[in-house]
Amino acid sequence: MTVEEWMAAASADAERRGLADLAPLLESLAESTRALRHAGWERIPPAPEPPGAADRRGPSDGGSPR
Amino acid sequence: MTAPLHFHSITELAPLIAAGRVSSEDLTRACLEEIEAHDRALHAFITVLGASALAQARELDAEIAAGRCRGPLHGVPISLKDLIDQAGVPTTAASRVREGHVAGSDAVVTARLRDAGAVLIGKTNLHEFAFGTTSDDTAFGAVRNPHDPSRSPGGSSGGSAVALVTGMSVASVGTDTGGSIRIPSAACGIVGLKPAWGEVPCDGVVPLCESLDHVGPMARSVADAWLLYLVLRGTPTSAQWPLPAPRPVTGLRLGVPRGYFHEVLDEEVRARFAASLAWLRQAGAQVVDVAIAHAAGTPPVYLHTSLPEAAAYHAESLAAAPERYTRNVRLRLELGRYVLAEDYVRAQAARAVLRREVDAALEGCDALVLPTLPIPAPPVGAASVEVAGTRQPVRAMMLRLTQLFNLTGHPAISLPIGETAGGLPCGLQMVGRPGDTEGLLAVAAACESRVMA
Numbered sequence: 001m002t003v004e005e006w007m008a009a010a011s012a013d014a015e016r017r018g019l020a021d022l023a024p025l026l027e028s029l030a031e032s033t034r035a036l037r038h039a040g041w042e043r044i045p046p047a048p049e050p051p052g053a054a055d056r057r058g059p060s061d062g063g064s065p066r
Numbered sequence: 067m068t069a070p071l072h073f074h075s076i077t078e079l080a081p082l083i084a085a086g087r088v089s090s091e092d093l094t095r096a097c098l099e100e101i102e103a104h105d106r107a108l109h110a111f112i113t114v115l116g117a118s119a120l121a122q123a124r125e126l127d128a129e130i131a132a133g134r135c136r137g138p139l140h141g142v143p144i145s146l147k148d149l150i151d152q153a154g155v156p157t158t159a160a161s162r163v164r165e166g167h168v169a170g171s172d173a174v175v176t177a178r179l180r181d182a183g184a185v186l187i188g189k190t191n192l193h194e195f196a197f198g199t200t201s202d203d204t205a206f207g208a209v210r211n212p213h214d215p216s217r218s219p220g221g222s223s224g225g226s227a228v229a230l231v232t233g234m235s236v237a238s239v240g241t242d243t244g245g246s247i248r249i250p251s252a253a254c255g256i257v258g259l260k261p262a263w264g265e266v267p268c269d270g271v272v273p274l275c276e277s278l279d280h281v282g283p284m285a286r287s288v289a290d291a292w293l294l295y296l297v298l299r300g301t302p303t304s305a306q307w308p309l310p311a312p313r314p315v316t317g318l319r320l321g322v323p324r325g326y327f328h329e330v331l332d333e334e335v336r337a338r339f340a341a342s343l344a345w346l347r348q349a350g351a352q353v354v355d356v357a358i359a360h361a362a363g364t365p366p367v368y369l370h371t372s373l374p375e376a377a378a379y380h381a382e383s384l385a386a387a388p389e390r391y392t393r394n395v396r397l398r399l400e401l402g403r404y405v406l407a408e409d410y411v412r413a414q415a416a417r418a419v420l421r422r423e424v425d426a427a428l429e430g431c432d433a434l435v436l437p438t439l440p441i442p443a444p445p446v447g448a449a450s451v452e453v454a455g456t457r458q459p460v461r462a463m464m465l466r467l468t469q470l471f472n473l474t475g476h477p478a479i480s481l482p483i484g485e486t487a488g489g490l491p492c493g494l495q496m497v498g499r500p501g502d503t504e505g506l507l508a509v510a511a512a513c514e515s516r517v518m519a
Contacts, residue, residue, distance in 0.1 A: 001406065010404040021393075025401045029369070033409055036366035041416040 003033050072096040072143070072233045076290040077309075079236065080138035086130050090123035090141025093236070094185050097143045100233045101188070107215060109207035110228035112148045112158050113189040119143065123185050137303040138293050140183035145235035147223050148189035149196055150281070151270040152176050159272045160194045160204035162390040163383050173270025175239060175281055175298045182297045187235050190225030194395045196241055196274045197376055198222055199249050199464035200444065203392040208446050211254060213489055217443040220253030220464065222246040226284045227254035237294055238284040243274045244368060245438075245468025247282050248480040252438035252493025255482040257510075258284045259291045261503045263475030266298045275375035278368075278472040288511040291479065295503065312511040316350030320496075320509075321431035326361040327467060330453055332441045338492040339437045342483045342517040346435075349516045356427040356434065360419055361470065365462065367420065368469040370405055370413035377402025421474040421500075428476075428499050433509045438480040438493030440466055467495060477503040479510050483517045 001009075007030045014022040071079065072093055082088040098116050105111050126141040151157050151169035153176075158164045172180065180186065191209050193201045201224025202208035209224035211217040212231045219228050223240030227250035230238055240247040242260040251258025259282045266281045273279055283294030289309055296303050322343065328336070347353050377384070380399045388396055427434060444451050444460045451460055471478040480493040494517050498506025 001408075006404075006406060014400075014404075019397075019400055021397055022400055025397055026404065029373075029401060029404065032366040032369050033406075035363065036370055036409060036412055036416065039360065039363040039366070039416065041360070041363070041412065041419050 003030050003037070006030070006033070070096060070233065072100065072236060074236075075286045076138055076142055076236060076293055077287065079142060080140070083130065083141045084135045090126045090185055091120060093141065094119050094123040094143045094187060097187055097234055097236070104232050105234065108210045108212060108228050108232065109191050110209060110225040110232070110234055111145070111188045112160065112191050112206045112225070113155060115155065115186060115188050119185050119187045126183055126185065136181070136183035138307050139179065139297060139303070142184055142237065143187040143235050144179060144184040145188050145190045145226060145229045145238040146176060146186065147192055147226050147238065147240045149192060149241055149272045150176060150239060152186055152189065155189060157189070157272060158205070159196070160192045160206055161392075162205045163387060165390075169270070171270065174267040176270065178297050178300055179239070182303065190223070190229055190238060192225055193222035194392050195272065195380070196222040196243060196246055197395050197398060199245065199461055200446070201225065201250070202446050203394050205392070210446065211443050213254065213485075213491060214443070216445055217490065218253065218446050220250035220439070220443060223284060224250045227251055227256055227258070230254070230256050230284060230286060237286070237290055239294070239298065240282060240284050241271060241274070242280045242282055242472065243278045244372060244465045244472050247280070247284060248438050248468050248478060248493070248495060249464055251284055251480040252482070253443040253491060255485070255491030256284060256286060257288055257291045257479065257481055258282070259295055259479045259503070259507070260471065260477065261295055261299070262477040262501045265503060266295075273379055275372045277375060278372060280472070288479070288481070288507060288514045292507045292511070295507065312514070313508055314350070315346060315512050315516060318351040318432045318509060318512060319430060320346060320351050320353050321356035321427055321434045322353060323358050323361065323427060323434055323436055324355050325357070326364075327436045330440055330456070330458060330463070330466065331437065332453055334486040335437055335440060335442065335492050338483050338486075339494065342494050343435070345516045346513060351513070353435075354431070356431065358420075358423045358427050358470075360416070360423060363416060364420065364470045364473065365465070367413045367416040368465065368473055370409045371417065371473065373398070373402035374405040374410050417473045420470060424470070424474045424476055424497070425500060428497070433506060434497040436467055436495050436497075438467060438495040439464065442486050442488070442490035442492065471497055476500055477506045479506060481510060481514060481517055
């Protein structure tokens with residue numbers, strides 16, 4: 001789904017739900033989504049992990065916070 | 067000691083309490099008097115536990131008289147952000163949504179504080195459900211910064227920071243999902259620690275975003291934060307009290323991430339930060355520039371992670387009673403329902419990239435150093451502020467320099483580094499190696515006296 005398609009669907013849904021105040025926030029989110037998608041994250045190859053790195057993993061590795 | 071006792075640090079008070087020279091009851095009473103005198107204007111507390119705190123203090127004094135000291139927190143009045151359960155006490159999360167709630171049991175961290183002998187003096191005000199950085203969207207009145215009551219104390223743990231500055235409690239426990247411990251600590255001029263992710267249990271704490279949430283101490287010194295951190299983590303303080311003497315600054319290697327982190331900075335904050343680096347260099351630290359290539363991509367990654375996680379937790383009450391939320395918090399939660407799953411997944415992949423880049427920046431460094439907040443405390447209720455000639459949204463400014471380390475899980479601490487000409491505090495943020503909160507505390511303890519102007 002393109003950001004434009006998403007924006008049209010989200011705006012229509014927000015309007016249907018009586019959330020007109022969401023419009024400027026949806027605009028900002030759309031801008032942020034474009035930035036996320038165009039930053040080229042997926043083209044950055046992961047570096048090989050040093051020994052013991054698995055023991056120090058943080059939240060972005062899918063561990064449990066609790 | 068010249069200031070009243072309840073303005074002193076835990077490390078100063080602990081030997082006096084242990085020796086029976088200061089009573090916990092007197093200390094607790096002094097904090098309660100400060101609350102009585104100032105909290106109508108500052109709104110730092112939601113629930114004040116006067117009677118139970120005094121009863122607890124008397125019991126702890128009796129233990130000292132009988133020769134039993136539980137450790138450095140014995141008899142010290144400590145407040146809890148009102149997101150953390152305390153048995154028999156409401157956990158409001160500063161929201162009307164939680165009306166009528168009373169915690170059936172202690173959160174893990176509350177039980178650990180209780181066992182360590184802390185006096186639980188009350189529950190502090192916050193940004194509703196911790197979903198904000200200014201502590202003004204709350205059902206209990208906007209929290210005010212004691213340095214200038216027309217200003218925000220930062221948030222979301224704003225009440226906790228105010229309680230420390232005003233002597234309403236000696237220390238506090240907050241939570242940090244995008245900076246909510248470090249932001250108010252910087253805005254109010256205290257020390258705030260976000261431990262490494264997963265080290266301190268969140269059981270019994272109302273979640274905001276489970277993969278970003280951290281519980282940690284807010285204190286008047288690095289040593290106090292260290293002691294509290296040990297207790298919150300579940301380490302007996304008897305094994306580590308007294309703490310080791312701070313290591314020398316000479317030989318420390320500190321990395322300064324530039325680019326994104328310095329692009330939008332208030333000029334007075336920039337000057338305080340530069341002065342801190344100069345003092346550290348003068349004391350013998352090696353200060354080097356480091357790069358975090360994708361740092362500018364942090365805000366979208368944070369947004370696409372935090373919004374849907376928060377919306378998922380609140381889905382039921384948003385559907386049942388949306389009018390019970392404050393307007394801004396409700397709108398942000400509703401926004402979270404519109405984030406596409408594919409973008410959430412993209413954000414998680416980006417987090418892994420950012421984590422590797424922060425790890426790489428820390429290679430060969432003892433810590434990273436950067437400002438905590440790019441601006442001094444903003445006016446209460448302001449949506450935007452002027453920064454270096456440009457108009458910037460307050461929320462984006464408040465999160466700008468802290469949220470990265472919630473995404474990556476690295477430990478981070480904020481230290482006070484003096485004030486602007488208008489008397490508003492500035493903070494220095496130090497970031498430690500993955501999983502090494504104690505290593506970070508040791509570095510911060512070494513630097514503390516050099517940067518605390």
